[in-house]
Amino acid sequence: MHDIVHDFARYLAENEFAIKEINSDHLTIDGSRNRHLTVMIDEGIPFPTSISGAEKLRALITFTGEGALTFEALRGLFNHCRRLRVLSFGWPDRTDHLCKEIPEGIGKLIHLRFFHLSSSQKLERLPEALCNLLNLESLDLWHCGNLKQLPDSIGKLINLRYLYTVGCSALTQYPKGVQKLTSLRDLRGLIARADRNDTKEFCLADLGNLKRLRVLHLKVVGNSIDMEQTRKAQLQDTQWLAIFLAGSIQRADIIEALDPHRNIPHLRFCSNYWFKSSPPSY
Structure with missing residues (x-):
């Protein structure tokens, strides 16, 4: 044989x-x-x-x-x-x-x-x-x-x-159409607005449509958070989450808004350099 x-x-x-x-x-x-x-x-x-x-x-x-x-x-x-x-x-x-x-x-x-x-x-x-x-x-x-x-x-x-x-x-931005990519499992380098639900730019609320995401590498744009919209993100099933805050939003505020699972295996905040250059390891 x-x-x-x-x-x-x-x-x-x-x-x-x-x-x-x-x-x-x-x-x-x-x-x-x-x-x-x-x-x-x-x-x-x-x-x-x-x-x-x-x-x-x-x-x-x-x-x-x-x-x-x-x-x-x-x-x-x-x-x-x-x-x-x-x-x-x-x-x-x-x-x-x-x-x-x-x-x-x-x-x-x-x-x-x-x-x-x-x-x-x-x-x-x-x-x-x-x-x-x-x-x-x-x-x-x-x-x-x-x-x-x-x-x-x-x-x-x-x-x-x-x-x-x-x-x-x-x-500098992701198009709104990314919210239709409902088969996505791994999305690294996403740019999303936090301050408003824009008609052309991808925003944090649009993450709620990507229910199969397990790995997310995210740049948050804006100096404020639309809390009502952002809570639609629904990241409860995300296993790996890396966040770069491009504006003046505080870490505690973005975590409250995104509300990932409290026992998420991998959660990190990263620098601009890390966001631009480094692949996530998990």
């Missing part, structure tokens, strides 16, 4: 998974065998604009040099790889690999479940077409320091479970 399992695992490794080093503007994939591809591109070489055999690719992970992922390269990628479930452009050691904008063609990847863009410091905006990815479960924007806003239609991502925007220092 052990030999059978070993042979099957080796078969999967040889046929399903592939690693390619790129040194030209064309990428050829064995579409009859490979479903999971890791691409490694040397410094100074752009991501291929011409791709063959990628129609059945399920997962793509890239490790690239400065400026490799151009707008044109991404547009070609989205046209050729429409069955992707996993797409990762993030690379903690590099911050300049991705262009400022992502093409609207991202909306063609309707099967995508995991989209990893962390440390993409040049990225400034996400297209509204991203919100057509109704199967998306995880969106990682960790340390996308120049990202200025999330898409207005983000509420369409009804299957999203994990949303990370820690380190997105140019991001």
Whole structure:
């Protein structure tokens, strides 16, 4: 039995998974065998604009040099790889690999479940077409320091479970549509108003719609608390809560308003530096 399992695992490794080093503007994939591809591109070489055999690719992970992922390269990628479930452009050691904008063609990847863009410091905006990815479960924007806003239609991502925007220092608010993401379990980097129930900005009261949240990493904006609205947050089932107070609100007041479970396993107040840079550990 052990030999059978070993042979099957080796078969999967040889046929399903592939690693390619790129040194030209064309990428050829064995579409009859490979479903999971890791691409490694040397410094100074752009991501291929011409791709063959990628129609059945399920997962793509890239490790690239400065400026490799151009707008044109991404547009070609989205046209050729429409069955992707996993797409990762993030690379903690590099911050300049991705262009400022992502093409609207991202909306063609309707099967995508995991989209990893962390440390993409040049990225400034996400297209509204991203919100057509109704199967998306995880969106990682960790340390996308120049990202200025999330898409207005983000509420369409009804299957999203994990949303990370820690380190997105140019991001000043969350859109109201986030309250519709009722599948969220883990939300890190949330920005919420405490002083009013705004029609466009996410506010603390909107947390009451996110009943499945277990991990919350929260920046509270405002110098006062609308207590009546904030009590709608209902954080009784949240297991991990980290709070950064951006205004003059006192810790005791925000705890009274949010009213988390008295025996919550993990509760901490954090500094602005910690909020911008550090992942929670629990």
